[in-house]
Amino acid sequence: MPDLSLLPPSAAIDGSDLRIGGCSLTQIAAEFGTPAFVFDEQALRDRARAFADGLASRHPRSRVCFATKSFPSASMIAILASEGLGFDVVGEGELRIALAGGADPATIVMHGNAKSDRDIAAALDAGIGYIVVDGFDDIDRIERLATRPTPVLLRVSPGIESKTHLALATGGKSAKFGVPVEQVPEALARMHAAPMIEMRGLHAHIGSQILSLEQFEAEVEALASLGTFDVYDLGGGLGVRYETADVAPDIDHYLERLTAAAREHLGDSPELIIEPGRSLVAPAGLTLYRVLTLKQAGKLHVATDGGMGDNLEYPLYGQRFQPMVVGRFDEPEVLADLVGRHCESGDIVTPDVELRNPQVGDLVVVPVTGAYCFTMVNNYNGALRPPVIYCSGGLARLGVRREHPDELLAREMKIQPG
Ligand SMILES: Cc1ncc(COP(=O)(O)O)c(C=O)c1O
DSSP, rough: OOOTSSOOOEEEEEEEEEEETEHHHHHHHHHHHHEEEEEEEEHHHHHHHHHHHHHHHHHHEEEEEEGGSSOOOOHHHHHHHTOOOEEEEHHHHHHHHHHHHOOOGGGEEEEOOOOOOOHHHHHHHTOOSSSEOOOOHHHHHHHHHSOOEEEEEEEEOOOOOOOGGGGOOOTTTOOOSSEEEGHHHHHHHHHHHHEEEEEEEEOOOOOOBOOHHHHHHHHHHHHHHHHHSEEEOOOOOOOOOTTTTTOOOOOOHHHHHHHHHHHHHHOSSSSEEOOOOOHHHHHGGGEEEEEEEEEESSEEEESSSOSTOOOOOHHHHHOOOEEEETTTTTSOOOEEEEEOSSSSSTTTEEEEEEEEEEOOTTTEEEOOSSSSSSSGOOOGHHHHHHHEEEEEEEEEEEOOOOGGGGGGTTOOOOOOOO
16 A cells, blocks of 8 residues: 555545545546646645644634745635634735735734835735834834834744754844844834834744754743743744655644743743744645656656746755655656756756656656745746645635746737847
8 A cells, every 4th residue: 555644634546546635636637737736625724723723722812824925825815714814924915915815914914034115015004913023124114104003023033043954944043034132122122112113022933844843942932031022923834744754743742832832931821823834734735747758867767747847845945755656556666856847957856766667648746745836836948837726525626727828928028129
């Protein structure tokens, strides 16, 4: 029996097919084409509830704000809003996506290390829950643009060098995010003297794909050392399993340790906010590709119809995946690089991976692509941005359609030669 543990819980083998949420991936590929992002909608809802109920039952004055950056689609916002989640957004663009998905503005937190006047104005205009002040210029901007006192949090860089990929660590001493601990007193003084700023609490986010819970406990302790506040936003960052050998804490375990640390160091009364992204959506999603070509050149290259256009995790962070060839579940394994169709040697989905006898025309599933892949989709080599499909109870619903070739030219101004 193949190991399906990286796929969403509804994954089931059906002869030579694989089903997600009761839907055949072979039929999904036929109807919507490949590459495609496919979600188990019930798994998404279950994970959202595990976060929301798990946090509320342990710390009633709390809110789970989905990190929109990890899957910035109104379709995703709509599903998670219906489960009672709030949202964190970076800038005006993500705010628009969240509002289009039906997010209640009061549940939205906006952060960003370099906010423009437009970002702040959009947040003020929508009346969101909190703007996260990331530095002194944010204080000036809010003071200049707000017409009434605005609830804000102060993002602090707690000096925690998290054990994750360098590009995913955000809370270290030289991070571009937040105010370094030694500058917090000055920032607080400036905020207290600013009539348009209603200082409510602290925010920190130490990084992403963090697998050791001690780091979150250290974050809570670091924030507690900065004074007593009414709100603490602890950010996101919980890691997930990408390969079967990986070990990651589950949502409940994470919440248990986080809230215990909060109880010990911050007390029961402050509002606690968390901002999960990857750990909420990554394991509920997968990418469906079709194999376009095989080439033996030093090693076997199995090339799909996607790649860097829809998944930059390996090129950017070295994140490996464990793909499966649909329908060849019992066939012999070969060692190959699963690569894309883009014109670059770095266009690799995962190198040196065991694939079961892949052939041209086969469907390949890459599990755990529900976070940060859709985020960074692009048109490299004129690739069309893929659709997003939500599967539940045997029904496949299109959340985002595939881009049309005409859209590749939609912004061109038709300048005439000469
Ligand atoms: C401020 C902030 N909050 C939340 C998140 C979500 O993190 P993750 O997807 O690791 O849960 C991020 C992403 O790095 C972030 O920058």
